[in-house]
Amino acid sequence: MWLLFQTNLLLLVLLYFYFSYALLSSVFPSSCQLQGEFHLNGVHKTGDVILGGLFPVHFFKSVPDLSFISEPQQPTCHGFYVQGFRLAQIMAFAIDEINKNSELLPNVTLGYSLYDNCAELGIGFRGALSLVNGQEEQIILDHACAGNPLVIGIVGDSSSTRSIAISSVLGLYRVPMVSYFATCSCLTDRQKYPSFFRTIPSDGFQVRAMIQILKHFGWTWAGLLISNDDYGHNAARSLQSELSRSGEGCLAYFEVLPRDKNTDEVRRIVNVMKKSTARVVIVFAYESHILNLMNEVVTQNVTGLQWMASEAWTAAAVLQTPQLMPYLGGTLGIAIRHGEIPGLREFLLKIRPTLHYNNSYGNRMVNQFWEFTFQCRFAPAPPGWLEGGGALCTGQEKLQNVDNEFLDITNLRPEYNVYKAVYALAYSLDDMLRCKPGRGPFSGNSCGALQSLEPWQLVYYLERVNFTTPFGDEVSFDENGDVVPIYDVMNWLWLPDGSTEVQNVGEVKRSTFKGEELILDEDKIFWNFDLKKPPRSVCSESCPPGTHMVRRKAEPKCCFDCIPCSEGKITNKSNSFECTSCPEDFWSNPQRDYCVPKKTEFLSYHEPLGICLAATSLLGTLICAVVLGIFFYHRRTPIIRANNSELSFQLLLSLKLCFLCSLLFIGRPRMWTCQLRHAAFGISFVLCVSCILVKTMVVLAVFKASKPGGGTSLKWFGVMQQRGTVLFLTSIQAAICTTWLVSSSPTPHKNTQYQNDKIVYECAFGSTVGFAVLLGYIGVLAFLSFLIAFLARNLPDSFNEAKLITFSMLIFCAVWVAFVPVYISSPGNYADAVEVFAILASSFGLLITLFGPKCYIIIMRPELNTKKVIMGRGSES
Structure with missing residues (x-):
């Protein structure tokens, strides 16, 4: 709508100038003729350079009769606006102050032409046209239309609407216009308003x-x-x-x-x-x-x-x-x-009216102010301008006795903008006049001259003006003509x-x-609340650290829910949109606002389970040592000698190694313990089971040797063969362990799969096949021992050890068959505990079943530990 309005207004103005020019050309081919007067309300002061101003000195206008049966009268204004008049006087004061300043515009006197726009677009537009065409009284007296316009810049207008319309036309001629009150953001368009500036923010x-x-x-x-x-x-x-x-x-x-x-x-x-x-x-x-x-x-x-x-x-x-x-x-x-203007009150108090309107063309506005303020009238007064009534004005009334806002200079706001606008034009003119010939910004490095001054030249300097007011505010314009x-x-x-x-x-x-x-x-700051504090005005309270925002559907983005971060994620900031995952070795604290080191978990000597297993391991080792001592002490007794004492000693030593190797599974896994634990476990148990297998084979060989013609069987399975068999079977396991360690060695591993908030330290197999072969080889030997012992369990003998071996192998196999599924399903450090438990259970099973009955006889029933009794048992069976 504004664009359409401005376009139509611009066309009307151009048509006005066109028809005026055509009419003048037809009547006066060699000269121009003034077609009419605007009769504007204003105040003027002569000078070398004239600045124009447009101010709302009246609130309202009276619309004339437009019947066109007689010459239409121009609109008249009424409703005097004291603050608007004061704005005009601020401009007059600023120009007077500049003229007294020897450093700013030396040897140049500024004048002004200030018009009342009556807060109405048509009247404001008339004032702007009068300003850019020269002072009104000169046109009336001389009837001259030639020469450069004396007004090089205009301060105004106060309204965005009027500024849009006026600057649209003035921009065609690049006449600078500096508004003190027009705030519309649309005025920043330099294509439409190339010479518009303002000292008020948009x-x-x-x-x-x-x-x-x-x-x-x-x-x-x-x-x-x-x-x-x-x-x-x-x-x-x-x-x-x-x-x-x-x-x-x-x-x-x-x-x-x-x-x-x-x-x-x-x-x-x-x-x-x-x-x-x-x-x-x-x-x-x-x-x-x-x-x-x-x-x-x-x-x-x-x-x-x-x-x-x-x-x-x-x-x-x-x-x-x-x-x-x-x-x-x-x-x-x-x-x-807000700004301070020193000396303004004294200037305002010096205002004096002219007693007769006939001789006060340039002072009409002051007389109207005087009539309004003192409720008097000047005689004779032209119709339409009288603001007062009653007694005649003497011109000697005292302004200082008047109590109104005119003399109140404690809260200067639009007035301060007028003051800055005048100084912006003055500083721009001063910069232009200080230009050195041959170094100017215009074509041919020329400078602007006072005698041939063009308004567009001032626009160039206005765009670059930069000064500081006495109040300490910096004034400069950006590329859109807006002030800082x-x-x-x-x-x-x-x-x-x-x-x-x-x-x-x-x-x-x-x-x-x-x-x-x-x-x-x-x-x-005064807060109109009981707590005397700023109120809270939020749709949703801030999400504290540890939570993240989740937008509510179909509601503004400021409305959200605070959702706690999931485990392992944190946020240590308020109003976070997402949570951040903790590093691998860290986990979120319960509040989810920072990461803490994960708890480490392994089968430790400091926890009850580790203590119990370690104590049981040492107990088994101690029992093995005691049994070994008993057997060594009674090594010459019949029951020891009858059951191959050398293999018994080897079996006890291997069982002791089995008990001790379980200690390698307790404590924080390290490279050497991971590599040694399964190798020690595998070799120890193969050594143990190999001894049992050889013992079983010896029992079978002795039985065959006791038959007619069977002596050769014991000859081919003597002591050396027994040792060689144990060594050979054990060396196979040693080869398996070596191959495993060399090809894919077990290594310490931080397992986070079982529990996300914990690091389970364990030994990774490296190669599951290697572990399966190691365990399978033990199982094969154990099964062979069980099978041979089972076949020889009923052989006639005075003390048939095959029965004990059968029972021990049955326990051994049962433990390790149950071990596999339990081990696979056990989480974390419990897997190591299961393996230690299987080692200890199978070791204790072998120790008790193989050596328990013999120790019982040796210690509790020594009378049975005689060759006669043992031989007697053999004859009885």
Whole structure:
């Protein structure tokens, strides 16, 4: 809509100039003729260079009769606006101050032409055209249309709407226009508005400033209310875009305030505010819209909200009433930068009117101010301009006795922007006039000259101007014509006596390196809550360390659930989107906020199971030693000699090795223990089983030798053959172990498969085949021993050891057959415990079954340990 409006307006202006030119050419081929006068309300001062200004000195206009039965009259203005007049006087003061400054624009006097735009587009447009075509009185007196325009730059307009329209036309001629109050972000388009500048930040920065405040207090959940106009809708689009881009927050609701007093719609909006969990309400609207809203807020008694005001109503006095302060107290708002202008009050007090309008063409605006302030009138007064009534003005009235906002210079905000705008134009002109011939920026390295000054030349220097105000604010324009942005942060302080004070509590500015920078004095902020602290306004509370955020379906991104991290993952930050896995040797603590070293687990000497198994191993070794001692001591007794004492001693020694090798399975696995444990276990048990197998074969050989013609069997299986057989069978196992160790040696291994939060130290086989061959070879020998012993169990003999061997091998095989499935299914260090238990059980089984009965006879029944008894048993059987 704005683009269409601007296009139509531009066409109208061009058509106006075209038909004016055609008419003048037909009537006056060699000269131009003035077609009419605008009769604008203004104030002027002559100078070498003239600056123009457009200010809202009146609020309203009266529309003339447009019946065209007579010459149409121009619109007249009424409703004097003191603050608008003061803005014009600020410009006059700044120019007067510059003229007195010998360092800025030396030997150059600035003048001004300031026009009243009546806060209306048509009148403002007339003023702009008059400024760029020369001073109005010169045109009237000389009827001259030739020569360069004396106004090289314009300060204004205050409205974005008027600035858009005027700068669209002035941009065609590159006449610089510096606005002090137009905030629309659309004016940053340099293609459409190439000569537009402003000393007030755009709405885009105001939105970012608000987001900085939201971020500072952790308010991620807020409601948004806007006025139903371009200001509100543009601000809403900008706010939503910035929130989406920055990810700093979400809108709980978004409502458009009605223009009229639509009670039902306002009531619906207030109900939305009541039901929402958002405690912060952002409002981009004018005070008239908010008055309607606050009436309903008071009716429903909606308290506990933190209001955030846009620049449009931050300082609205009409809202700062005792009735509204229970609800609006503590409001935070964005305001134009406050500044100090030394000497301004003295300048304003020197203002004096001209007693007669006839002789006061350049002072008409001052007379109107005087009439409004002192409620008097000058005579004679032209119709339509009289603001006062009653007595005649003398011109000697005392301004210092007047109590109004005109002389209040404690809160200069738009005025400070006017002050900076004038100085920006002055510094740009000064830079241009200081140009050295031959080093200029224009074609042929030329410089701009005062006598042939063109407005477009000033645009070049405006884009590069950089100065600091007496208040310490840096003024420069970026590539879009925007000033270095800075806003004050205001707070509505509710005093104990019920009065209100809007105090400055900080500022938001853009830093070259830090971006938007918020500075707040939180100790000064008044919070309208019982705890006197900032409220919490979030859809979901922050996820603490150890949890991660999971978005709720069909809800804004600020609404989420906090899910604990799974085992083995942690997050040590708040509001994490995902958890991080711990390193291999670490595991998550119960709170899931940091990784701790995993517990190490192995069959240790320090735990009860390890202690019991180690003690049992040592006990078995000790018993073997005791039995060996008994057998050695009684080695010449018949029962020892009858059962091949040498093989018995070898069997006892091998059993002792079997008991001792189980100790290699206890303790933290190391390379040497992993390589030695299974080799020692395999060789020890093969040695043991080989001895038993040979003993069984000896029993069978003795039986055959006792038969007629069987003596040769014992001859071929004598002592040397027995030793050789044991050695041969054992060497096979040694070869198997060597091959295994060389090809794929067992190594220490950190197993995390059994329990994720623990590291189980174990010995990896390296080659499962090697372990299976080792174990299988023992099983084959054991099975052969069992089979031969079983066949020889009933052989007639005085003390047949085959029965004991059969029973012992039965126990041995049963233990190791049960060992395999139990070992495979046992987790972690229990696998080692199962193997140790199998070693000890089988060793104790052999020890008890083979040597228990003999020791019983030797110790408890020595009378049976005689050759006669043993031979007698043989004869009896």
